Amino acid sequence: MSNRTPSATIVVPAYNVAETIGETLQSLLAQTFTDFEIVVVDDGSHDRTLAVVRAMGDPRIRVIQQPNRGLAGARNTGINAARGAYIGFCDSDDLWRSTKLAAHVAHLEANPQVGLSYSGSELIDAASRPMGLAQRPRLRGVTAAHVFQRNPVGNGSAAVLRRAALNAIAFRPAYEESRDWWFDERFRQSEDIECWMRLMLTTDWEVEGVPGLLTRYRVVPGGLSAGIARQYQTWEAVVAKLSRLAPGFVAAHAPAARAFQHRYLARRAISSGDGAEALRRTRAAWAASPRALLREPVKTATTTLAAGVLAALGPNAIARLARVAGRRAT
Amino acid sequence: MIRIAHLVDDTTAGGVTRYLDFLRQDPQMARIADHQVCVVPRHAPARAGIDADMIVSHLAITWRGLPGLMALRARHSGLPLVHVEHSYSEGFTAANVTHRTRFHHLLRCAYALFDRVVAVSAAQAGWMERRGLVRAQALDVIPPCVDLAPCTALEAPRGPVRVLGAVGRFETQKGFDVLIRAFRSLPDPFLRLALFGEGAARAELETLAAGDPRILFPGFTARPEEAYAACDAIAMPSRWEPYGLVALEANAAGRPVLMSRVDGLKDQAARGNTPVTELSEEAWTDAIARLTEAERPEIDRSLATARPTRDGWARLVEDLLGENEGERLAQTA
Numbered sequence: 001m002s003n004r005t006p007s008a009t010i011v012v013p014a015y016n017v018a019e020t021i022g023e024t025l026q027s028l029l030a031q032t033f034t035d036f037e038i039v040v041v042d043d044g045s046h047d048r049t050l051a052v053v054r055a056m057g058d059p060r061i062r063v064i065q066q067p068n069r070g071l072a073g074a075r076n077t078g079i080n081a082a083r084g085a086y087i088g089f090c091d092s093d094d095l096w097r098s099t100k101l102a103a104h105v106a107h108l109e110a111n112p113q114v115g116l117s118y119s120g121s122e123l124i125d126a127a128s129r130p131m132g133l134a135q136r137p138r139l140r141g142v143t144a145a146h147v148f149q150r151n152p153v154g155n156g157s158a159a160v161l162r163r164a165a166l167n168a169i170a171f172r173p174a175y176e177e178s179r180d181w182w183f184d185e186r187f188r189q190s191e192d193i194e195c196w197m198r199l200m201l202t203t204d205w206e207v208e209g210v211p212g213l214l215t216r217y218r219v220v221p222g223g224l225s226a227g228i229a230r231q232y233q234t235w236e237a238v239v240a241k242l243s244r245l246a247p248g249f250v251a252a253h254a255p256a257a258r259a260f261q262h263r264y265l266a267r268r269a270i271s272s273g274d275g276a277e278a279l280r281r282t283r284a285a286w287a288a289s290p291r292a293l294l295r296e297p298v299k300t301a302t303t304t305l306a307a308g309v310l311a312a313l314g315p316n317a318i319a320r321l322a323r324v325a326g327r328r329a330t
Numbered sequence: 331m332i333r334i335a336h337l338v339d340d341t342t343a344g345g346v347t348r349y350l351d352f353l354r355q356d357p358q359m360a361r362i363a364d365h366q367v368c369v370v371p372r373h374a375p376a377r378a379g380i381d382a383d384m385i386v387s388h389l390a391i392t393w394r395g396l397p398g399l400m401a402l403r404a405r406h407s408g409l410p411l412v413h414v415e416h417s418y419s420e421g422f423t424a425a426n427v428t429h430r431t432r433f434h435h436l437l438r439c440a441y442a443l444f445d446r447v448v449a450v451s452a453a454q455a456g457w458m459e460r461r462g463l464v465r466a467q468a469l470d471v472i473p474p475c476v477d478l479a480p481c482t483a484l485e486a487p488r489g490p491v492r493v494l495g496a497v498g499r500f501e502t503q504k505g506f507d508v509l510i511r512a513f514r515s516l517p518d519p520f521l522r523l524a525l526f527g528e529g530a531a532r533a534e535l536e537t538l539a540a541g542d543p544r545i546l547f548p549g550f551t552a553r554p555e556e557a558y559a560a561c562d563a564i565a566m567p568s569r570w571e572p573y574g575l576v577a578l579e580a581n582a583a584g585r586p587v588l589m590s591r592v593d594g595l596k597d598q599a600a601r602g603n604t605p606v607t608e609l610s611e612e613a614w615t616d617a618i619a620r621l622t623e624a625e626r627p628e629i630d631r632s633l634a635t636a637r638p639t640r641d642g643w644a645r646l647v648e649d650l651l652g653e654n655e656g657e658r659l660a661q662t663a
Contacts, residue, residue, distance in 0.1 A: 113431065113461065143428050164460075168420075171607035174616035202592075202609075204423040204430050204461070244508050244610055245569070246425060 011078030044068030115165025115205025139209030256292035275311035421570025451594030472642030486584030495561030500529030505567035512614030
């Protein structure tokens with residue numbers, strides 16, 4: 001490990017990821033911007049994760065081990081250990097394009113008001129092959145309402161933040177004795193959106209994107225839809241928390257955000273072949289805010305149609321429909 | 331004697347009005363200058379005839395008011411022009427401004443018209459610097475003040491904290507909604523929460539408090555020391571607070587304050603107050619429980635004084651008028 005303070009830190013939370021973390025770390029070590037450290041937080045893995053990381057043998061990688069605290073808890077430990085002025089996050093099954101860190105560091109240095117810099121993402125499958133799908137979010141003029149409704153940051157491996165912006169949202173629950181929290185460890189899902197929203201509702205740091213699909217975000221299809229109801233409950237708990245921070249804002253924007261959240265979960269249900277759940281979520285989306293849904297008519301129509309077809313005709317019909325529609329993902 | 335004209339467009343009861351009363355009435359402030367308060371039309375401060383050696387704006391900056399400030403600068407081009415920023419802060423921006431870049435432009439344009447911009451807290455000044463709103467050499471920090479004598483005359487409370495007070499306008503800014511929810515989940519039947527104030531959110535707060543006889547609404551009091559006298563500790567769960575005069579008064583009265591960690595309250599935690607790092611029911615319930623169950627935190631009352639305010643103005647006046655004043659007096663002699 002070098003004694004010099006690196007400009008940037010990449011935090012990699014790792015829990016039982018021996019299969020994928022090697023490729024993740026290789027993509028990080030190949031960054032064209034080279035003045036960085038990687039902090040891998042082994043969050044209580046009981047597979048060979050640690051051995052894989054150690055075998056990388058690169059002095060820029062530091063490993064911190066802790067008993068399992070969840071994704072937010074692993075990221076927080078990484079932030080706490082980070083020495084860089086810029087702190088990025090890469091989940092241990094995702095990949096960074098080699099120019100990603102350079103793009104975000106340049107963006108943050110040129111724009112002192114920006115606290116969080118993100119990029120679009122290319123979706124890859126279990127074998128790291130492009131799925132032909134991408135997240136191409138809005139990049140400029142991002143308001144708190146945009147983040148709440150459509151989360152342009154997109155996934156947990158897209159953001160690089162300024163240390164000062166993270167400092168502004170640090171907090172510490174009464175029972176926490178060892179270090180601050182940045183992400184709220186009480187949430188096991190939606191912890192990203194909660195953190196980004198807290199940044200936007202309690203500080204005046206701006207959130208802005210850079211062009212390019214600089215993150216390669218792994219989507220393993222066919223996941224169970226059983227978690228969808230719980231994921232929705234967690235999202236509502238996040239909304240309840242935010243409504244204390246900014247009651248007027250949440251009252252004004254929650255219906256639209258809720259519609260998009262239901263639509264997103266409907267698409268998840270569709271891809272896991274659960275027609276009944278997809279239909280339930282689609283109905284809930286329309287009940288929450290038709291006006292919000294009609295702002296993106298094509299995506300809303302395909303989701304609604306797919307949910308209906310899936311519920312009526314089963315998964316095979318959907319696969320054919322998806323090929324015809326040639327949609328963009330998530 | 332140096333004459334300072336303090337411009338305001340709003341004389342309703344509130345922190346700014348009380349601060350101006352202090353500037354006008356404090357004997358030590360009178361040694362620095364003769365302070366006059368001029369009520370001016372909201373968007374046309376230059377229309378008022380002003381006869382003074384220095385002009386201090388306490389106006390809220392808006393796009394609509396910007397031409398008026400330009401006219402003020404033009405009409406009084408030879409006079410030092412100072413702006414005191416009572417309204418805006420990082421927390422304000424976060425909570426109220428959708429298009430931040432545009433808002434920062436407004437503030438930069440407005441502040442550039444003044445010889446000095448006075449921040450009311452170091453935290454607010456830090457925000458102005460970070461966002462490049464003011465040239466560093468034009469930025470000053472002078473905390474506001476009120477007549478603290480009625481508060482310092484109070485005896486410090488003794489024994490455990492039983493009555494928690496909240497003082498301020500009933501508006502979203504003050505976060506009293508979170509305070510009431512947090513207080514309700516404490517089981518102790520002997521605790522009291524007294525909310526002193528009035529405002530648009532009164533009905534909402536009363537609804538939140540309904541059915542809990544421990545929560546009291548004694549109303550607004552023009553003599554805030556009476557509110558502090560009735561409480562063992564004060565809660566300020568504010569969503570933003572450029573300075574937060576209530577914390578200064580409460581400390582002068584020997585009352586500890588539980589406070590959000592926002593804006594100017596960050597400066598004021600140092601007197602022994604307890605910052606609460608999250609604006610959530612859970613965090614505030616924890617904080618109140620600790621305050622009422624553990625020993626009362628020691629407040630350094632000697633730090634809650636008008637001295638930083640008086641010294642700040644003396645320094646500012648000396649900086650802006652020191653030499654000129656000497657010349658002017660020589661000419662009139």
